[in-house]
Amino acid sequence: MVWSFNIGRIFGTTVRIHVTFLLLLVWIWFMHYRIGGAAAAWEGVAFILAVFACVVLHEYGHALAARRYGIRTPDITLLPIGGLARLERMPEEPGQEFVIAVAGPLVNVVIAVLIFLALGGSAGIEQMMQVEDPRADFLVRLAGVNVFLVLFNMIPAFPMDGGRVLRALLATRMTWARATQIAANIGQGLAFLFGFLGLLYNPLLIFIAIFVYLAAAAEAQNAQIRDVANSVLTGDVMVTEFAALDRSASIGEAIERLLATTQNEFPILDAYGRMEGLLTRNDMIAALKETGPEAPVVGAMRTGLPSVHRRQNLTEGFRLMQEKNAPAVAVVDSDGRLVGLLTHETIGEMMMVRAAMPEGFRFGRLRRPPPMPRRP
Numbered sequence: 103m104v105w106s107f108n109i110g111r112i113f114g115t116t117v118r119i120h121v122t123f124l125l126l127l128v129w130i131w132f133m134h135y136r137i138g139g140a141a142a143a144w145e146g147v148a149f150i151l152a153v154f155a156c157v158v159l160h161e162y163g164h165a166l167a168a169r170r171y172g173i174r175t176p177d178i179t180l181l182p183i184g185g186l187a188r189l190e191r192m193p194e195e196p197g198q199e200f201v202i203a204v205a206g207p208l209v210n211v212v213i214a215v216l217i218f219l220a221l222g223g224s225a226g227i228e229q230m231m232q233v234e235d236p237r238a239d240f241l242v243r244l245a246g247v248n249v250f251l252v253l254f255n256m257i258p259a260f261p262m263d264g265g266r267v268l269r270a271l272l273a274t275r276m277t278w279a280r281a282t283q284i285a286a287n288i289g290q291g292l293a294f295l296f297g298f299l300g301l302l303y304n305p306l307l308i309f310i311a312i313f314v315y316l317a318a319a320a321e322a323q324n325a326q327i328r329d330v331a332n333s334v335l336t337g338d339v340m341v342t343e344f345a346a347l348d349r350s351a352s353i354g355e356a357i358e359r360l361l362a363t364t365q366n367e368f369p370i371l372d373a374y375g376r377m378e379g380l381l382t383r384n385d386m387i388a389a390l391k392e393t394g395p396e397a398p399v400v401g402a403m404r405t406g407l408p409s410v411h412r413r414q415n416l417t418e419g420f421r422l423m424q425e426k427n428a429p430a431v432a433v434v435d436s437d438g439r440l441v442g443l444l445t446h447e448t449i450g451e452m453m454m455v456r457a458a459m460p461e462g463f464r465f466g467r468l469r470r471p472p473p474m475p476r477r478p
Contacts, residue, residue: 106179115165115187116177117158126150126182149240153247154180156213160206160251161187164263167205171198176427182309190425192324196270203266207252214248217241260289261317282325289318327420327449330456336419337412339452340433340442346371347399349378354395356386367430367443370403375439377432379403409434412441416452419444 106118127147134146158178164187165175174190193199221241256264265285272281293315300307345359346369356368360383368386370379381403389402408422409432419431423444433442 113162113165115162115175118177118179120179120181122182123154123180145240149243152240152244154185156210156244156248156251157185159213160209160255161185163205163207163209164189164202167202168193170201173202191421192328196273199266199273200270203263203270206263207255210248210251210255214245214252217245217248221245257292258285258288259292259314259318260285260321261314262289265289265318265321277329279325279329283322286318286322286325289321290315293318323453326453328417330453331416331420334416334452335412336410336414336416336431336433336444337442339416339419339448340412340444341448342442344369344443346440347381349398349400351399352395353386353389353393353397353399353402356381356399357390357395360386367445369432369440369443370399371440377407377409377434377440379405380407380430380432382429404429407432410444411436416444416449420449 105122106120108116109119110117127150130146130150131143135143157180161178165178168175168189171193173193175187176190177188179186179188189202193202255262256267258264258268260266260269260282265288268288269278269281269285272284293311296307296311296314300309300311345363345365347356347359349370349372351370359365359368366383368381369377370381372378379400381399385402385404389397389399393401407428407430408426410419410422412433412435419433422428423431423446429445431444432440433444435441
């Protein structure tokens with residue numbers, strides 16, 4: 103995620119903090135300073151850090167549960183509205199998603215119970231609800247936050263954990279895409295509710311509403327792609343007309359190609375037509391600033407990009423793109439030569455074309471399937 107920086111790596115997962123999270127800490131400091139001076143300000147910052155430590159543990163609950171099914175979690179990003187664990191791929195079975203989804207809230211349940219026991223069971227519900235009062239007990243407020251995280255995350259709508267639980271349950275009775283669409287529609291309806299309440303009470307709810315709406319829409323789109331990918335070959339979706347660069351080319355030559363075409367990704371090919379690397383527009387601009395136009399493209403290209411055979415279905419290409427977080431996937435023939443590129447743009451265009459196709463036509467060549475033979 104852009105505008106985020108690495109603060110460490112724990113259990114094979116990188117923890118990142120978005121820059122807006124630092125702005126939240128500054129805002130909390132000034133708000134508490136106005137109430138109780140410097141001591142209250144630093145206590146307020148400490149409380150927010152403790153809350154987000156609980157959020158990190160929540161996300162690691164998801165990550166460790168996903169690892170049980172062989173799914174890695176490359177990174178966890180902390181945002182002002184919570185945490186975001188990025189799984190390399192979605193679980194394949196509804197039961198797996200159910201376990202991964204509930205693992206996070208269960209961590210918050212354990213934290214709240216441990217705090218409650220540490221306080222000797224003296225914390226009441228009314229005390230735990232005073233989360234925004236800096237004069238309330240630190241641990242009691244922290245227990246209240248964890249209870250809130252459980253309740254909020256278990257709302258049955260995307261992108262909350264409850265939405266994934268709902269999809270897992272619905273997917274046992276209907277298709278994955280249909281179950282996702284129902285949970286996403288609930289999530290988008292909830293976003294409108296948050297936005298309305300934000301206009302009346304707390305402007306922060308408006309930002310939460312925008313995040314919820316966009317995340318629910320993205321989840322629905324991913325499910326639609328997964329639903330149709332098994333019936334589409336990668337070769338039907340790839341870009342076949344593209345400009346390539348020789349490994350001896352310079353950054354200046356790459357810039358000329360960038361300005362002459364509409365491409366954002368340029369493959370670097372060897373003498374046999376095999377892909378050695380990929381040079382993106384951002385990589386190109388960064389290299390131009392740091393090394394100048396005479397530098398070779400091989401010094402700025404990305405290597406180790408995934409590849410898929412043109413006759414494999416789109417599911418494999420889409421999976422590799424998500425797992426590797428790659429800007430493109432190389433599509434090759436049986437000899438390993440590059441014959442096309444699979445990008446996010448081509449997948450999106452494929453979805454739009456399929457939605458507009460007349461009934462009875464196939465996507466590959468837009469051909470009508472052969473008629474069924476008539477009975478004698």
